[in-house]
Amino acid sequence: MPTGYISIGSNIDKETHIPSSLNALRDLFGELTVSSIYESEPVGFVGDSFYNLVIGFQSDLPAKSVAKLLRQVELDHGRSRDSQKFSARTLDLDLILYGDEIINDGRLQIPRDEIEKYAFVLEPLAEIAPNLTHPNTQKSYAELWHQFDKKDVKQKKLTVNSQA
Numbered sequence: 001m002p003t004g005y006i007s008i009g010s011n012i013d014k015e016t017h018i019p020s021s022l023n024a025l026r027d028l029f030g031e032l033t034v035s036s037i038y039e040s041e042p043v044g045f046v047g048d049s050f051y052n053l054v055i056g057f058q059s060d061l062p063a064k065s066v067a068k069l070l071r072q073v074e075l076d077h078g079r080s081r082d083s084q085k086f087s088a089r090t091l092d093l094d095l096i097l098y099g100d101e102i103i104n105d106g107r108l109q110i111p112r113d114e115i116e117k118y119a120f121v122l123e124p125l126a127e128i129a130p131n132l133t134h135p136n137t138q139k140s141y142a143e144l145w146h147q148f149d150k151k152d153v154k155q156k157k158l159t160v161n162s163q164a
Contacts, residue, residue: 001058002099007121009092014051017077017091024073029057035124040155047088054124063098067108070095102135111135119153
């Protein structure tokens with residue numbers, strides 16, 4: 001059964017949507033591995049800060065089915081179907097890894113390039129899966145985080161291993 005990883009973000013009613021999304025994801029996938037919550041400034045627009053975290057889970061569903069379930073959880077939390085990429089949101093759930101799969105199929109990209117681009121994805125992933133290796137680079141997430149250019153990173157860890 002593959003282990004998947006989901007990046008979670010919210011900057012609208014985040015104190016409500018983050019715990020609620022974790023409950024919804026537990027209902028779908030059972031036990032979760034949950035990173036700390038990180039507060040970060042928005043990227044690409046001006047707005048309220050985000051709460052970001054990464055969770056690990058196991059499922060025998062195909063990756064596309066998991067992505068559809070995540071989309072429904074977003075919609076259930078007030079996300080609009082036509083939301084722009086760089087905008088405020090109630091909930092953003094991205095399937096960033098799924099086993100050792102490499103998928104580039106329209107909207108579904110695994111591994112997500114956000115892993116290497118954004119500290120708010122890489123740091124919590126490195127926290128809960130430090131020894132896991134990126135399917136393309138073959139570097140561990142701990143190594144990728146260690147090498148990440150942190151000079152412009154504007155985020156801070158709020159909680160440690162929150163099970164919110």
